[in-house]
Amino acid sequence: MTGGCQCGGIRYSVVVTDDDAYLCHCRMCQRATGGVFAALKQVPRAAVTWTTRQPDRRASSEIAQRGFCAECGTPLTYEGVRSDNLDLTVGSFDEAHRLKPVGHFGVESRHPAWRDTANLPEKRTQDLPNIVSQWMETRGHVPD
Template sequence: MTGGCQCGSVRYSVEVADDDAYLCHCRMCQRATGGVFAALKQVPRAAVTWVTREPDRYASSEIAVRGFCRECGTPLTYEGHGSDQLDLTVGSFDEAHRLRPTGHFGVESRHRAWSEGVDLPEKRTGDLPNIAKKWMETRGNVPD
């Protein structure tokens, strides 16, 4: 599989054994991603090839660093010290739809109201006229 940051300056290729991923609800992941959980895919470090350049890294705690793009800010990795595994953010994969959550971690900080919103009303980006118009004027289409 392949992936990278929003601006394209950090790109990777990774060999994956399956489509399993997980949701991490710990406060560190919430703060690192700016979301109520992080969607992550764990892979062997040796399976990752940084195609353009390696991400910049921030020592987010005593036990790990997090990789990100210094240009656009996209969170890319969680890397525990001394581990032969690392976690890639699901949203950074080009084909993120392939991956499926198989479990939850850090549930002591879980915000259930945000992670169980399956029955909430839904709208597509193109359903919002003011946003759709801006995309059409600048790009010529509404992105997926």
């Protein structure tokens, strides 16, 4: 599988053996991603090839560092300092739809109100003409 950051400055290729991913609800992942959880795919470090350049990294604690793109801000990795594995953010994969959550971690920090969103009202991007017109004016198409 392949993936990378929003601006394209950092790209990767990774050999995956299954489509299993997980959701991490810990406060560190919430803060690192700006979301109520982080969707992550764990892989062996040796399975990842950075095809453009290595991500920028910041020690997020004594036991881990986070990889990201300093140009566009995309969070890319969680990397335990004593692990042979690393976790790639599901949203950074080109075919993120292929990955499926199979479990939760850090549930002590889970926000219950965000647990089941299946019945909330939905809108497609094209249903918002003001957003569509801005994209058409600036890019000529609505991004993926």
